[in-house]
Each structure stands twice: as structure tokens, then as C-alpha cells.
Amino acid sequence: MFSDNTLTPREATRLCALGTLSEGPLKYAELAREIRAFISYIIGPSLEVLASSIELLKYEDLIYQSKTDGDNGEEILAITEKGTKEFHLLLTAGLRPSDSDLNKLITALKFRFLNQLNRQEQTEQISLLEYTFTEQLSRLSVLHSQHSKDKGSFSIWLDREIKELEGKLLWLRKFNEELASN
Template sequence: MFRDRSLTPTEAVRLAALGGLMERPRRYGELAEEIRFFTARVVGPSLDLLGSSLELLLIEGLAEETGAGGAAEDREFAVTDAGRRNFHQLMDAVLRAPLNDMSRLVLLLKMRFLVLLDPEAQEDQLDMIADLVRTERARLDELAKEYADRPMAEWLAFDVEQADKRLAWLEAQMDALVG
């Protein structure tokens, strides 16, 4: 993790892998393909996100092979107790503002795997995301006000409006967890 407790690109890939295994055991090739698909759709092709081999999950005891061996891509992995603990540590990482491609990837991974957390942890995650959105909204609003007489302000108003919609959605999700 970075000093601010946000995830490095390698840790974001690890979150994607462990989260996928938390959902269900997967074949190596299926998991690798899913991670590549997800990360490429969020941030585009990135050398930083090619990540280390999924084999490290085995070596570090975060995953284990289940079933018979065979071709490398056909081996099935399942998450271990240590992998579950690491998954929760990665989910607890903070989101870095401003929201760049890497922060957006981590945010979307958190949203994807939110259902794997208990309700209290889900609420904590949603609250953390809401704080990030509020910070982003304030920054964009301030910038738009500073340049109110330029077309840029109108463009930024779209972002502010989107942030307001996201905050409303996040608050509704938190209310649903509590209610």
C-alpha cells in the first residue's frame, strides 16, 4: 500500500483476484481472463495492471489448488482463510482523491465486491466512497465558480451534477442497509 493506505496497481489486481475467488473457486485461466477484462474496461490497457502471476496467491498461501492438476490454465483455485483476511484488508484501503483511473478501478472493485462484506462493513465502504465523492464535488464546484465566465464552467457543472446523483444513490444504499 501507499503511505496514505491506498492500493498500488499490484494490490488492485490482487483485490480483483481474491474477490473473484471469494465469489467462488475459479480456474486459473478464467480468473486471469476476468481480471484482464475488468481492468482493461476500467483503465484501458496498462502495463502496471498486468500484475504479478496468480501463482503468487498460491505461494503466499492466499489461494489453494482444488481438484486434479492439468494444464496451467485449467487448474482450479479457491481462496484460503489467509486470502479472506487479505481480501478484507485490501477492501479496507482508502480511496485516493482526485479520482484518477487507478482510484476509479479500486472504487469499482469495492463496489463489485461490496456484497461479500457484512452490512456494517458495506456501510463503512459506502460512507468512504461518499466522502470521496463529496471531496471531488467540492473541488469541481470551486473550479467551476472560479471560471464561471468560460465554457469550462458549464462542462464542470455536468460533473457536479453527476456527483450529486452519486451522493444521492450512495445515501439511499446506506439507508437501505440501516433500514
Template sequence: MYRDNSLVPKEAIRLAALGLLAEGDRPYGDLAREVREFATRIVGPSLDLLGTSIELLRFEGLIEPVDGRGMEDNAVLRLTDSGRTALTEYLTSTMRPGVSDLNKLVLALKLRFIDLLSDEDREEQLAALEMMYAGEKARLTDLRDRADRGAGLLAAWLDLEIDQVDRRIAWCRDLISN
């Protein structure tokens, strides 16, 4: 993790693999395919993200084969208690502000597996997401207030971005209140 307790790229992939196994045991090949497909649909192909080996998760004791050994015999894998603990740590990690491919992937994974958290942790994550969006709105609004209105399309683009952030904030609030 980074110093601010947010995920580094390889941890995002670990989150994907552990989250999928928390939903049910899977053969090695299926797990690898599902992780790769999800990540590439969000950020496109990336060696930085897909270089993490499922075998490393097995070596670290976060997952284990139900039968067989691993990649060489396409063993069915399951999550261990240590893996469940790591999954919770990843799901409750800090979200970094700003738009990047990694942030999109982490957010998508957190939302994909949010139901694996306790009600309290789920609400905390949604509140943190709302706060992140509120900070983003403050930065964009400040820039818009300082932008020269006659300078190209910057002000119009900022208005569009602020509108999207407002909708994200409202979405988070609706989820928290339900």
C-alpha cells in the same frame, strides 16, 4: 498500499482475483481471464496492472490449488483464510479522491465485491465514498466560483461535473439508508 491506505495498482488486481475466488473456486486459466477482462474493460490494456501473477498469490498463501499445482496444469484454485483476510483489507482500504484509471478500477472492484463485506464494513465503505464525493464537489464548486464565466466552456463543464457528483452523493445516501 500507499501511505494513505489506498491500493497500489498490483493490489487492485489482487483484489479482483481474491474477490472472484471468494465467490467460488475457479481453474487458473478462468481466473486469469476473468481478472484480465474486468481490468481491461475498466482501464484498457495495462502492463502495470496485469503484471501481477496469480502464482505469486499462491506462493504467498492467499490462494491454493484444490487439485493440481497451478498454472502449468490449470489447477482449480480456492481462497485461503489468509486470502480472505487480505480481501477484506483491500475492500476496506481508502479510496483516493480524483479521477484516474486506477481509481475507477478500485471503485469498480470495491462495488463488485461489496457484498462480501459485513453490513457494518459495507456501510462504512459507502459512507467513505460519499465523503470522497463531497470533497470532490467542494473542490469543483470552489473552482467554478473562481472561474471566469466568460472563459470558454470551463464553467459549463464544471456544472456538468458537479451535477454528476451530486447524483453520486445521492446514490451513496440511498444505499446507506436502505
């Protein structure tokens, strides 16, 4: 993890792999395909993110070969207890206050696997996202006030970014209220 307890690209991939296996065992190729597809659909193909190895997860005892598919001898992988703990640690890690592709991926992963946390942890994760988006909104608002009289399209672009963040915050707050009331 980065020093601020946020995920590196490699750890985001680990979160995707471990979370996917936490839903049930998969064939090796199916897991690799699922990881690649999910990450590529969210942020596009990225060697930096996709470079993490399933073999390394096995070596670190986070996943194991639970059995072999009798038809073609392909490994069927499952998550270990150590892997489950690592998954939980990664899922509850912080989020950097930026609008990067990595943050978009981590946010998507948090929502994908949110149901695997208890109710309190779920609301904590949504609050973390609210805080992150509020920080982004604050920075952009300051930037907007500093450049409101500039010629060109910068303030128009900032207006759109600010509206998008305000919409995300509104949606997150409603989602968190619904989560708390269930």
C-alpha cells in the same frame, strides 16, 4: 498500499483476484481471464494494473491449487485463510479523493464484493465513497467559483462534472439508506 492506506494498481488487481476466488474455486485460465476482462471493461487495458501475477499470489500463500482438473490437468485455484484476510484488508482500504481510472476500478470492485462484508462494514464503505465524492465535489466547486467568469468552455465542463458528482452522491445516499433499512 500507499501511505494514506489506499490501494496501488497492483493491489487493485490482487483485490480482483482474491475477491473472485472468494466466490469459489476456478481454473487458473478462468481466473486470469476473469481478472483481465473485469479490469479491461472498467478502465481499459492497462499493463500497470494487469501486471500482477497469479503465481505471486500462490507464492505468498494467498491462493493454492485445490486440485487438478482431470480432463486436461489444469490447476483449480482456491483462496486460503490468509488470502481471505488479505482480501478483507484490501476491500476495506481507503479511496483517494480523485477521479482517476484507478479509483473507478476500486469503486467497481468495492461494489462487486460489497456483499461479502457484514452490514456495518458495507455502510462504512458506502460512507467512505460518499466522503470521497464530497471531497471531489468541494474541490470542483472551489475551482468553478475561481473560473466562473473565464471565457471558453471550462466552466461548462465543470458544471457537467459537478452535476455528475451530485448525482453520484444522491445515488450513494439512497443506496446507503436502503442498506441500513434492510
